[in-house]
Amino acid sequence: MKRLTAIAVTAFAAALSTAQAETLPLPQSIISLSTPEGAALLIEAEASTDYFPLSIHFTTQDNPAYCGPASIAMVLNALEIPRPASDMTLGLGMFDQENIFTPAAEAVKPAEAIVNPPYGMTLDEVGGVLAAHDLAVEVVHASESDLDTFRQTAITQLADDEHFILVNYLRSAIEQETGGHISPLGAYDADTDRFLILDVSRYKYPPIWVEAAALFDAMNTVDSDNYDKTRGYVSVRR
Amino acid sequence: MKRLTAIAVTAFAAALSTAQAETLPLPQSIISLSTPEGAALLIEAEASTDYFPLSIHFTTQDNPAYCGPASIAMVLNALEIPRPASDMTLGLGMFDQENIFTPAAEAVKPAEAIVNPPYGMTLDEVGGVLAAHDLAVEVVHASESDLDTFRQTAITQLADDEHFILVNYLRSAIEQETGGHISPLGAYDADTDRFLILDVSRYKYPPIWVEAAALFDAMNTVDSDNYDKTRGYVSVRR
Ligand SMILES: [Ca+2]
Ligand SMILES: [Ca+2]
Ligand SMILES: [Ca+2]
Numbered sequence: 138m139k140r141l142t143a144i145a146v147t148a149f150a151a152a153l154s155t156a157q158a159e160t161l162p163l164p165q166s167i168i169s170l171s172t173p174e175g176a177a178l179l180i181e182a183e184a185s186t187d188y189f190p191l192s193i194h195f196t197t198q199d200n201p202a203y204c205g206p207a208s209i210a211m212v213l214n215a216l217e218i219p220r221p222a223s224d225m226t227l228g229l230g231m232f233d234q235e236n237i238f239t240p241a242a243e244a245v246k247p248a249e250a251i252v253n254p255p256y257g258m259t260l261d262e263v264g265g266v267l268a269a270h271d272l273a274v275e276v277v278h279a280s281e282s283d284l285d286t287f288r289q290t291a292i293t294q295l296a297d298d299e300h301f302i303l304v305n306y307l308r309s310a311i312e313q314e315t316g317g318h319i320s321p322l323g324a325y326d327a328d329t330d331r332f333l334i335l336d337v338s339r340y341k342y343p344p345i346w347v348e349a350a351a352l353f354d355a356m357n358t359v360d361s362d363n364y365d366k367t368r369g370y371v372s373v374r375r
Numbered sequence: 376m377k378r379l380t381a382i383a384v385t386a387f388a389a390a391l392s393t394a395q396a397e398t399l400p401l402p403q404s405i406i407s408l409s410t411p412e413g414a415a416l417l418i419e420a421e422a423s424t425d426y427f428p429l430s431i432h433f434t435t436q437d438n439p440a441y442c443g444p445a446s447i448a449m450v451l452n453a454l455e456i457p458r459p460a461s462d463m464t465l466g467l468g469m470f471d472q473e474n475i476f477t478p479a480a481e482a483v484k485p486a487e488a489i490v491n492p493p494y495g496m497t498l499d500e501v502g503g504v505l506a507a508h509d510l511a512v513e514v515v516h517a518s519e520s521d522l523d524t525f526r527q528t529a530i531t532q533l534a535d536d537e538h539f540i541l542v543n544y545l546r547s548a549i550e551q552e553t554g555g556h557i558s559p560l561g562a563y564d565a566d567t568d569r570f571l572i573l574d575v576s577r578y579k580y581p582p583i584w585v586e587a588a589a590l591f592d593a594m595n596t597v598d599s600d601n602y603d604k605t606r607g608y609v610s611v612r613r
């Protein structure tokens with residue numbers, strides 16, 4: 138999330154060349170969910186329990202630094218814990234990118250700090266904000282894990298109706314533009330060994346199927362905003 | 376959309392009884408997408424092409440009168456026409472419930488009028504706003520059609536990659552609370568003769584599988600805000 142201006146300029150230049158009718162181009166190695174091939178992968182996915190509760194709460198990050206809050210709001214809604222009510226929701230409950238910041242969450246990471254340098258949330262801050270909502274959270278830095286462990290954990294938890302997984306990865310490592318990013322995982326396809334990322338930067342990229350090894354490598358990158366720890370994933374349950 | 380206060384009170388009373396952790400209860404006749412049965416219907420749906428581009432732009436209506444604008448934003452994004460850019464989207468494009476109101480759209484229905492009595496948009500206004508985006512639009516009042524024609528048209532258009540369909544129906548006719556509502560259709564399942572409605576009032580109800588006949592009957596109801604014409608559906612393509 139650093140160098141927001143540089144990211145914006147790069148994205149804008151790319152947008153000009155695609156006439157702004159679509160998201161940024163994807164590398165050959167990645168499959169968009171919004172293609173016949175990507176749709177077929179979901180229909181025949183070996184682990185897709187989490188896709189449904191997440192997809193019905195799929196949302197676009199409110200600003201370029203808010204991938205963390207958008208991902209957290211989706212997961213809190215999917216977990217079906219009691220949701221904050223408002224007049225705008227007829228007195229019914231829904232988490233959004235503002236009301237996730239309860240006093241306990243603000244104590245972990247103030248909303249205002251996310252839109253100021255160094256911008257965004259770290260893996261540990263995402264875990265901390267989720268824990269502030271009284272959830273059981275496990276934060277795993279990729280350097281402390283390995284591909285096989287991640288794959289097996291993620292498959293198990295994508296298939297159950299208890300856990301959700303959020304991944305924090307470096308976009309450039311999977312040939313996307315450009316910096317650190319956070320989004321929930323929706324599904325796993327065994328035939329292609331790919332995970333589905335429900336990318337909350339919906340103006341920038343569609344949900345993508347990315348190879349497990351490529352995703353793990355993109356998580357196993359150093360985050361200079363997080364004491365040079367590696368990125369990784371957060372597992373959360375009620 | 377009339378009697379917003381009465382609707383709010385009813386919803387609030389229902390919410391109290393469900394602890395606000397979930398959406399309102401559904402009748403037996405309706406299947407939520409976010410259940411194993413509902414998910415299985417999507418995976419084995421006979422027409423689901425439109426589900427994917429719509430689902431990746433699924434959004435919650437910004438206020439209780441904005442089911443029309445939310446549905447229109449989803450469909451404009453799914454159609455992949457050039458999208459308005461902003462700083463908040465890194466200069467990339469995305470339709471939302473504010474920027475759909477171009478001058479041409481405002482000339483059909485001003486945004487401000489939607490949040491004032493009689494609240495919301497009529498079927499003809501939804502068609503008019505879409506047409507103001509230079510799209511080919513067909514507005515069909517249910518009284519001018521019949522169940523078989525609607526079913527066949529909707530199946531064909533849900534399966535192609537050109538058209539999208541928005542339905543305008545009376546919630547109480549399918550045992551939901553309460554008034555007129557607008558949302559896009561996502562899929563059709565032949566085995567159960569059900570359509571999937573991607574309900575933009577996401578705090579209130581999940582996406583639902585509703586029987587074709589019940590949906591048609593709910594569209595074939597008089598809208599006193601639209602010169603007593605019946606509700607119905609809008610078909611739109613580039
Ligand atoms: Ca498979
Ligand atoms: Ca799970
Ligand atoms: Ca079927």
Ligand SMILES: [Ca+2]
Pocket residue numbers: 424425532533534535536537538539
């Ligand atoms: Ca279609």
